[in-house]
Amino acid sequence: MTEQSGLTYSVYDTDHMTPTEIYGHVLAKLGEERKEIVALTADLAKSTKIGKFGDKHPERFFNVGIAEQNLMGIASGLALAGFIPFVSTFAVFAALRAGEQVRTDICYQNLNCKIIATHSGLSFGTAGTTHHCTEDLAVMRSFANMTVIAPADGFETANAVRACVDYPGPVYMRIGRGFEQTVYENENYGFQIGKAVTMHEGSDITVIACGPCVLQAVEAARTLKENQGIEVRVINMHTIKPLDREAIIEAVNDTRKIITVENHSIVGGLGSAVAEVITEEGKSCRLKRLGIPDIFAIVGQTDDLYNLYKIDAAGIIEAVGELLGKEVEEDDDWEDEV
Amino acid sequence: MALTDKELEYLTETAWKIRRSIVQTTLWAGGGHIGGGLSQTDILVILYFHYMNIDPQNPEWEERDRLVLSKGHGGVGYAPVLAEKGYFSGELLKKFNHTGSPFGMHLDRHKVKGLDASTGSLGHGLPIAVGLAMGAKLHKKPWRTYCIMGDGEMAEGSIWEGAMAASHFKLDNLTGFIDRNKHCIDGCTEEVMAIEPIKDKWASFGWNVLEVDGHDFRQLAEAIEKAQLTTDKPTVINCLTVKGKGVDYMEGKPEWHYGGLDTKMAEEALKSIDRLYGKA
Numbered sequence: 001m002t003e004q005s006g007l008t009y010s011v012y013d014t015d016h017m018t019p020t021e022i023y024g025h026v027l028a029k030l031g032e033e034r035k036e037i038v039a040l041t042a043d044l045a046k047s048t049k050i051g052k053f054g055d056k057h058p059e060r061f062f063n064v065g066i067a068e069q070n071l072m073g074i075a076s077g078l079a080l081a082g083f084i085p086f087v088s089t090f091a092v093f094a095a096l097r098a099g100e101q102v103r104t105d106i107c108y109q110n111l112n113c114k115i116i117a118t119h120s121g122l123s124f125g126t127a128g129t130t131h132h133c134t135e136d137l138a139v140m141r142s143f144a145n146m147t148v149i150a151p152a153d154g155f156e157t158a159n160a161v162r163a164c165v166d167y168p169g170p171v172y173m174r175i176g177r178g179f180e181q182t183v184y185e186n187e188n189y190g191f192q193i194g195k196a197v198t199m200h201e202g203s204d205i206t207v208i209a210c211g212p213c214v215l216q217a218v219e220a221a222r223t224l225k226e227n228q229g230i231e232v233r234v235i236n237m238h239t240i241k242p243l244d245r246e247a248i249i250e251a252v253n254d255t256r257k258i259i260t261v262e263n264h265s266i267v268g269g270l271g272s273a274v275a276e277v278i279t280e281e282g283k284s285c286r287l288k289r290l291g292i293p294d295i296f297a298i299v300g301q302t303d304d305l306y307n308l309y310k311i312d313a314a315g316i317i318e319a320v321g322e323l324l325g326k327e328v329e330e331d332d333d334w335e336d337e338v
Numbered sequence: 339m340a341l342t343d344k345e346l347e348y349l350t351e352t353a354w355k356i357r358r359s360i361v362q363t364t365l366w367a368g369g370g371h372i373g374g375g376l377s378q379t380d381i382l383v384i385l386y387f388h389y390m391n392i393d394p395q396n397p398e399w400e401e402r403d404r405l406v407l408s409k410g411h412g413g414v415g416y417a418p419v420l421a422e423k424g425y426f427s428g429e430l431l432k433k434f435n436h437t438g439s440p441f442g443m444h445l446d447r448h449k450v451k452g453l454d455a456s457t458g459s460l461g462h463g464l465p466i467a468v469g470l471a472m473g474a475k476l477h478k479k480p481w482r483t484y485c486i487m488g489d490g491e492m493a494e495g496s497i498w499e500g501a502m503a504a505s506h507f508k509l510d511n512l513t514g515f516i517d518r519n520k521h522c523i524d525g526c527t528e529e530v531m532a533i534e535p536i537k538d539k540w541a542s543f544g545w546n547v548l549e550v551d552g553h554d555f556r557q558l559a560e561a562i563e564k565a566q567l568t569t570d571k572p573t574v575i576n577c578l579t580v581k582g583k584g585v586d587y588m589e590g591k592p593e594w595h596y597g598g599l600d601t602k603m604a605e606e607a608l609k610s611i612d613r614l615y616g617k618a
Contacts, residue, residue: 059476069496073465074472076469077465077467077468077471077472080404080469080473081469081474101462105465108446109447109456
């Protein structure tokens with residue numbers, strides 16, 4: 001990225017910058033325009049790239065040392081004093097170590113804090129279970145007032161970081177370690193918090209994904225169309241809360257078969273959120289949740305783990321085949337039985 | 339400046355009224371953290387009625403001094419102070435703890451005017467106060483932040499995270515108070531989890547440490563003014579207090595950490611408070 005490129009990122013930039021680096025650059029640039037933005041981390045300025053804000057605006061950057069509870073408490077104090085704090089640490093520490101501070105200090109007080117949590121899911125696969133975070137969506141979406149976003153790639157991260165500055169109240173955004181590939185070609189696709197994006201049209205089955213699994217779903221859909229003529233709709237559900245219910249209901253009505261894919265436990269995350277909507281809607285639908293089963297994931301390279309837990313393109317293709325072979329009861333028949 | 343006799347008389351009269359109001363509120367509420375509510379009273383009174391630069395008619399005034407009651411369970415002792423200061427009518431306290439009331443054991447800043455932070459979970463208030471004090475420095479504003487902590491709360495790790503940060507960031511605009519009433523829920527702090535030597539601990543974390551009788555307005559005034567003159571480091575005032583101060587049958591009794599009153603007990607409590615202030 002060059003300084004002249006301003007807030008617009010190109011394929012060149014995403015080829016040369018990871019989503020976390022883009023986050024750091026976007027935030028640093030936003031800091032020039034918005035003096036009320038402050039940034040905080042707990043000894044992870046370099047790893048989370050929030051340090052790029054610190055390089056540009058050292059007077060508004062605070063490293064509180066390895067003390068995540070204090071990190072969230074101080075952020076809430078700064079928000080009470082009128083600032084917009086951006087807070088970055090690893091997802092497992094943001095959501096779990098400091099979970100109560102996020103709930104009570106930030107969400108209960110409904111403060112304008114933006115938590116950009118990196119190394120989420122299995123993106124730090126080799127670091128082991130202590131540094132994996134497959135529970136944060138479940139925890140964060142249960143906190144009242146919280147908005148929860150899982151951007152698909154660097155372009156979407158840039159969009160989401162900018163969008164959340166003026167989105168009132170607390171925001172939790174989970175991104176990866178920074179080695180994720182891009183799924184979008186540029187930023188201009190009309191990103192809006194709470195509004196899902198259709199990535200691939202299809203009428204046979206729908207795959208609803210978030211985070212890095214969006215790219216896997218798109219690749220799976222392309223392969224299935226080319227090789228088998230199967231039409232897979234792919235929805236990027238980048239906002240887990242508030243959830244785009246209409247996009248889910250439309251997919252249920254159109255395809256009757258839904259697969260969710262996430263870099264998170266199948267308990268409480270995107271799959272659970274989608275299941276809640278489908279169940280409440282009362283329409284017959286086959287649902288398959290792909291994600292980390294109810295276990296602590298093993299140590300490994302991230303790509304290998306995606307393959308092992310079937311949240312990569314191959315796993316999605318397998319799940320599509322499985323689900324397409326299953327019957328869906330007609331709503332009318334179901335009503336007769338009742 | 340030392341308190342004048344007139345100022346001392348005013349603070350004493352106010353503390354008498356507020357201690358009575360705490361007893362009344364506890365009766366209306368059906369129970370409350372009255373022991374700690376009465377031990378913290380004089381610290382709150384001298385801040386709200388002498389030192390804090392605030393405007394009850396404009397509770398969100400940006401230039402105001404801030405106070406964070408880190409020992410958030412002191413709500414039943416704090417709401418009467420805010421009512422007496424004029425943030426809202428004392429009549430509202432009759433609904434304390436009632437379903438749908440703005441007031442519960444731990445106060446909510448969205449519902450209670452004059453409150454600068456919602457607290458209740460121990461160990462949270464000091465880090466919030468640190469953030470507020472950092473905010474004042476960033477704004478280059480002279481407003482001060484006060485944080486009242488419980489002594490049992492000293493066992494929370496996040497207190498020490500906040501303590502470390504406050505001295506690291508040289509927050510001389512932050513003054514902490516420890517309501518050292520020597521008790522937590524399960525008994526004496528030194529038996530449940532010893533916090534002594536507490537002054538040495540804070541000093542080793544880089545704070546200016548003072549100690550006073552937490553029920554003596556002249557001593558409190560002297561310490562608060564020393565804190566205001568201290569530069570480059572935060573000050574903590576270890577306030578030696580008595581749990582249940584003013585109600586003879588509660589004083590120093592850990593079982594009065596939380597309790598309910600019937601009309602007769604409340605009457606006895608009010609009489610005891612009146613005796614303390616020579617009003618009987």
